[in-house]
Amino acid sequence: MNYRHAFHAGNFADCMKHALLVWLLRALAAKEKPFRVLDTHAGIGSYDLSEASEAERTGEWRRGIGRLLSVEDGPLADYVALVHAAGAQARYPGSPALVAGLLRPQDHLLACELHPDDAATLRAAFRRDPQVAVHHRDGWEALKALTPFPEKRGLVLVDPPFEREGEFERLAQGIALVSRRFRGAVQACWYPIKHRAPVRAFHTALQESGVRDLVAAEFWLREPTDPQRLNGCGLLVANPPWRFEAEGGAILAALLEKLGDGEPGQGWAMTRIAEE
Template structure:
């Protein structure tokens, strides 16, 4: 499907959660003095102009990065994301919001490699321009599910895979699980980070059940919602499921998720979070 454009949603509450987790994982994995392969299956445009027509249409960033921009006291994981966004904006007014490719490019080292996939022709062009011919990075004009298996197992023997499809069609949920199971079979020690939106809770329940039955160990779930599940409101919450997470991630989310619920939840009192060990490590 080619109708989805992330520019309309850039910097919203779901991006804050997704990218807070991503920054934490990347900073942890790049501490080790060995190369890392990073694979982003649905990369988007790379960077988004918050003063542009897409972001300005619904201004979803107002209850996301825009709200956090001037907040003085933030948890450590949120602070790290804000530091990165401020660097990209040269410490000035908030105008640009990084997608996962630019976050990865900013945090990766010369020894690391980044593989980006984007199917939408306009976003692919933006993405390629954003990466500025960085020799560490390969940008493919394709659905990342199509190229994922060929990139595993990585010669680096270490990998982070971000799976972030648009979920425009119902089959995206089942297709993601199928691709994930195949990828994990090829490279069981990799770290896999899955972003999901909650529009219809049943689909998330089915994903969780499939993972619990898969035989894969060490799976954590972290979710943040603005209001109780209600299909009439569209995406009411979103989450990240991480396989083989850094041991430090749980503690970071124990601090971050309650803070997000308190600070981005508005005055309705409906904001909530989940932090669950879906499958134990052993």
């Protein structure tokens, strides 16, 4: 309940997560059938990047989206264009804003936020949008309460703050739960990479759970050896759309080119954790 994403909005982890999220949403929209998105840890929707903002106090966005704003072509162009449309250098769109901007008339978003002030801000932001329903509720509980979707297709985005012990375990359990309840869902689940041991244990737990068709997209700006620093991050995708590994890899490579500075140990990987 203490985590506030406003201090970290637009950082390298947001860029990685959101660039891949935009690709996943475009892939879902390639078919005419409607889809639904469940965002379990939605935040406030969009974030202030001005001089008086929380984001400016940390300055993390300057090494993230601040380095991408000039991109006009290539694998990152679609994502960056959406950021510009949201008011880049003044506002950064969080996942609910990005999703809402890509919904077609037949699609819907369920956005959950547990922090009471943030939930109120999120509800106010979408009060006139009939395609978006905001829930003040625990995102982990929502995985069971709000799936499967009536549309029979869609995306479940799980982006916990990792401020409590046991988040990796809860994430593995949540992926397995949704896989059992809603096999057709695409799941996109963010996780931090500080050092490798917790990530290896997370991947092993998923393999032992029996969940099929899992791919881990990972990106890091420092060798993941310091448990006190956010050295990188991952997006575990269950039931990925066709060509996610190839085209998602191109996105990660483009991010490294723009956000990396040539230090030893930087890199990215697209790893299949479980076969279809």
